[in-house]
Amino acid sequence: MAEAPKMNGKLEKLIKLNDELENYFNNTIIPQLFVDADMILRKFTPAAMKHFKLSQSDVGKHIDEVSNSIRFPTIIENITEVIENRKDLEKEIQTTDKMWYQMNILPYIIKKENRANGVIITFIDINDRIQILKGYEKLHRDYENIIHSISHDIKGPLSNIEGLIRILKEAPKSEEDNKLIIDMLSQSVGNLRKTVNELADIDNDTAFAREPERVNFENVIEDAKLALRDKIEETSAQINTQIEETGVNFSRKNVRSIVYNLLSNAIKYSKPDSKPEIDIRTEKSGDAILLTVSDKGMGIAEDKVASVFDRYSRMHGEVEGTGVGLFIVKSMVESMSGKIEVESKEGKGSTFKVYFNS
Structure with missing residues (x-):
């Protein structure tokens, strides 16, 4: 019975961290995607929803199914490269609708297992530049x-x-x-x-x-x-x-x-x-x-x-x-x-x- 408070404390901490992450994703003005190691789209910011015309029904889909909305043909290859190398990737891209972005793909690393469990992709509008x-x-x-x-x-x-x-x-x-x-x-x-x-x-x-x-x-x-x-x-x-x-x-x-x-x-x-x-x-x-x-x-x-x-x-x-x-x-x-x-x-x-x- 003595261990229960510790478990509850860890659970509360995990819930708090998850809430903070959810709050961040809901309030940032930067288009961001979270894609796991199986290439499943797990989360995206409202800005990404607006820019790439995503909907909540896209969560849980393979990134290949929604890549047409993102309009960047080599995004799957780039995600694979980052997961395998566990190194950030930064590049200027032009989507098929002729818009320019600086795309940053960061590996989401599980430290205990020393592996990448997915990536966070950030798109910064650089069209004016x-x-x-x-x-x-x-x-x-x-x-x-x-x-x-x-x-x-x-x-x-x-x-x-x-x-x-x-x-x-x-x-x-x-x-x-x-x-x-x-x-x-x-x-x-x-x-x-x-x-x-x-x-x-x-x-x-x-x-x-x-x-x-x-x-x-x-x-x-x-x-x-x-x-x-x-x-x-x-x-x-x-x-x-x-x-x-x-x-x-x-x-x-x-x-x-x-x-x-x-x-x-x-x-x-x-x-x-x-x-x-x-x-x-x-x-x-x-x-x-x-x-x-x-x-x-x-x-x-x-x-x-x-x-x-x-x-x-x-x-x-x-x-x-x-x-x-x-x-x-x-x-x-x-x-x-x-x-x-x-x-x-x-x-x-x-x-x-x-x-x-x-």
């Missing part, structure tokens, strides 16, 4: 694009200015002609300033959520033609446009740079001793808006088509260029979840297709 990191990665890519674009896209306007200055230096012109040239020179300087300002406009980029604006294709095409006026006149390029979709929600500076680069390349890679003939078209393609720029120029060799968007890739060594234009275009398109494709045949011409998400 991941999005910020992705924002900084995008910002880094944008800065890289800006540096390349500034050096690449200002060549056309600079060429216009150089050409007009050369005309002014030649034989004396009438006052009316000089005024016309000066007006054109002033317009070219204004376009150059506008281009540089657009490319260097990074004030709001650190927000990582810059709203796209409605960009009018005809306006952007005219801007590109104006920037390339010197090359267009020099080659007598014929540029045909068919605008079925008038605009797109996108970064204006990026659309301008995309059109400028594709048009510039179409002129640059025309066949020797022939006038460039270029077709620019916009249309609806499924859920996307499609911009197509086609030419009848030199085309691209079959073995080089796959690398056409690589940085510093040169399709024709005899044509002046840095090999970054199409790399910039691809980066800009993909930064807004679009895509770009090319169809080309050497000696027949090329067609570039840019798909903007509408």
